Amino acid sequence: MNDDNLTQKKLIKKIIDDASGAVAIRLCAIGVDLGIFENLAHNGPATSDELSSRMELNERYIREWALGLFSSGYLHFDKKDRKISLNPEYIPVLVEEGGKFSQKGIIQLLNSTLLPYHDLLDAFKNGGGINYDKIDQGFWDGIDQTGCTRYRHFLVKDWIDEMPELKSRLEQGSVTFADFGCGSGRSTIELAKKFPNSQFFGFDLFEPNIVKSQRNAEEAGVSENLKFIQWDVSNKLKEKFDFVACFDLVHDMIDPLEGMKTIRSAVKDDGIFVLMDIKCEDDPADNKGPMVPFLYAMSLHFCMTTSLANNGAGLGTVGLPEGKVKEYCKEVGFKTVKRIEIDHPLNAVYEIRPN
Numbered sequence: 001m002n003d004d005n006l007t008q009k010k011l012i013k014k015i016i017d018d019a020s021g022a023v024a025i026r027l028c029a030i031g032v033d034l035g036i037f038e039n040l041a042h043n044g045p046a047t048s049d050e051l052s053s054r055m056e057l058n059e060r061y062i063r064e065w066a067l068g069l070f071s072s073g074y075l076h077f078d079k080k081d082r083k084i085s086l087n088p089e090y091i092p093v094l095v096e097e098g099g100k101f102s103q104k105g106i107i108q109l110l111n112s113t114l115l116p117y118h119d120l121l122d123a124f125k126n127g128g129g130i131n132y133d134k135i136d137q138g139f140w141d142g143i144d145q146t147g148c149t150r151y152r153h154f155l156v157k158d159w160i161d162e163m164p165e166l167k168s169r170l171e172q173g174s175v176t177f178a179d180f181g182c183g184s185g186r187s188t189i190e191l192a193k194k195f196p197n198s199q200f201f202g203f204d205l206f207e208p209n210i211v212k213s214q215r216n217a218e219e220a221g222v223s224e225n226l227k228f229i230q231w232d233v234s235n236k237l238k239e240k241f242d243f244v245a246c247f248d249l250v251h252d253m254i255d256p257l258e259g260m261k262t263i264r265s266a267v268k269d270d271g272i273f274v275l276m277d278i279k280c281e282d283d284p285a286d287n288k289g290p291m292v293p294f295l296y297a298m299s300l301h302f303c304m305t306t307s308l309a310n311n312g313a314g315l316g317t318v319g320l321p322e323g324k325v326k327e328y329c330k331e332v333g334f335k336t337v338k339r340i341e342i343d344h345p346l347n348a349v350y351e352i353r354p355n
């Protein structure tokens with residue numbers, strides 16, 4: 001066998017592994033969206049017949065799905081009694097809502113962002129992009145799930161301790177905190193719960209996200225000290241806040257520099273701007289690690305593409321490295337940029353001040 005053959009064989013193996021991995025995530029999305037994993041977790045092992053009557057789903061589909069996920073290692077299938085089961089250790093990852101180890105969001109994100117495929121091919125040929133009206137609800141469900149985990153288990157537990165002035169002023173109370181691009185409000189809600197004496201405002205341009213934020217807040221039993229408002233960061237605000245935060249917003253914006261100008265004008269002079277964005281390198285060729293292909297795929301299907309759909313900057317998912325953060329901050333008049341120490345595979349957090 002010559003070297004070329006070896007190289008080709010390696011590539012073919014990689015393609016088969018990647019193809020099987022990709023479709024396993026599709027099968028996982030079915031398990032998440034239809035609640036089949038949840039049913040197995042709560043009601044225990046079942047044959048495909050039993051699961052079908054338990055869930056009022058078609059038996060033949062369940063059987064095919066379960067055998068597919070058995071072959072890829074997500075489910076167990078007992079050869080003797082033909083029962084399908086979920087390893088209890090997988091429950092925090094595949095079933096738990098907003099748990100620290102939950103990966104439901106990443107499954108939903110991958111499955112749903114890949115959908116407007118022909119619009120994407122069209123954008124490659126003719127420019128432009130894909131607007132929010134073509135983005136599947138599953139994408140927003142995925143954002144909701146990932147946000148739930150990240151803000152509940154990391155933001156208000158670990159990250160906030162790295163910003164002692166912010167934490168103590170929020171604890172003392174009577175300060176205002178604006179969360180720009182709040183999505184389904186998970187960050188705003190977790191902060192409002194943790195700091196009941198301060199006032200929180202979640203802003204997002206996409207109306208369904210405001211509706212979802214309000215529903216999430218009701219379910220979380222937080223209503224006294226938070227409010228959600230539909231608003232586009234490109235428009236200037238009259239109010240000023242003690243603190244402003246953007247969690248995964250700036251790289252998505254149509255005009256990030258204009259957005260940063262609005263943010264600067266919305267932060268009081270003794271205030272703090274908390275910026276959380278994707279952890280990435282100044283030279284994109286230096287982005288390494290298991291998450292990177294996923295991030296570029298998200299960029300092509302959502303972050304870069306929804307911005308380009310509106311003649312925007314199209315920074316992309318990994319388009320706001322530390323160098324760019326500092327460049328924008330200088331341009332809009334923020335004087336201090338401090339990257340805080342966090343240990344997270346996906347995000348970087350900066351504490352930014354006007355002075």
Ligand SMILES: C[S@@+](CC[C@H](N)C(=O)[O-])C[C@H]1O[C@@H](n2cnc3c(N)ncnc32)[C@H](O)[C@@H]1O
Nearest residue numbers: 147181182183204205206231232233234247248
């Ligand atoms: C990637 S999502 C992040 C949502 C949320 N912060 C989170 O981390 O879960 C970006 C959010 O910013 C919102 N957004 C994008 N551009 C905006 C703008 N110009 N003004 C206000 N919201 C915006 C989108 O609707 C979306 O909800």
